């Protein structure tokens with residue numbers, strides 16, 4: 262967006278200006294600047310979660326709108342995503358280092374046909390930060406990948422992510438296969454992704470739809486506590 266990147270010294274900006282500049286830098290896919298901005302905000306005492314949501318997710322929302330409106334195209338969005346990942350890499354250990362007690366475990370992956378992973382990665386990071394052990398299957402997962410991972414890791418939770426209206430129905434394929442194999446009730450199934458909603462989550466037989474990573478953590482805690490209570494009753 263701005264042509265005068267070289268003239269801007271990020272550390273000299275106040276918090277509000279810096280966040281605005283980070284929105285521009287994310288938009289322009291400037292990974293190093295984003296990493297620097299994240300570090301400056303942390304050095305100023307910002308909580309990692311605040312940096313994540315206000316600077317990074319906030320910036321990505323603008324990118325999302327302009328992608329939707331045909332102002333940005335895939336190569337630019339990929340650069341923005343790459344810059345966001347640079348910032349997330351700095352935050353990840355900090356979010357995970359809260360020393361939270363072990364809450365449970367989760368297998369998570371983006372469904373078949375879908376390569377979006379930023380939201381899923383954010384959920385993984387936040388879940389790890391909240392004390393969950395997370396096995397991340399990555400992107401483009403056919404039903405077999407999920408089933409193998411459930412068998413191998415026996416997690417409390419299965420999480421599925423989809424960002425496309427064309428791939429979200431695949432979540433039902435996975436849940437239906439779990440039902441066929443008599444596995445469905447062994448796991449808490451959480452689903453998420455921008456095009457989903459609560460109604461869709463219910464319709465496909467998930468336990469819950471979570472609109473963002475913070476809700477995912479709260480919902481996971483609630484369901485795991487309920488599951489453990491049922492088991493001990």
Ligand code: B12
Nearest residue numbers: 325329375376377378379380420422425426453454473474
């Ligand atoms: C970045 C991006 C890309 C990048 C992905 C890079 C990457 N590594 O992820 C690239 C450029 C590769 C890309 C490609 C495409 N994209 Co795209 N992309 C986006 C964009 C701009 C942002 C997505 C994002 O990262 N958001 C930020 C994160 C933090 O939010 P989130 O993903 O929603 O995740 C949060 C919640 O949803 C929730 N959540 C997410 N997953 C899960 C899982 C669980 C278990 C839980 C509990 C919660 C949860 O928590 C997360 C954190 O708070 C969106 C626009 C948008 N508004 O969503 C379009 C968007 C999703 N893409 C779109 C399209 C069309 C495509 C392409 C088909 C474009 C093309 N013509 O090639 C391809 C598809 C490729 C494929 N097969 O998957 C459309 C989808 C439209 C539709 N109705 O289906 C969107 C909506 C843009 C638009 N409006 O046109 N894209």
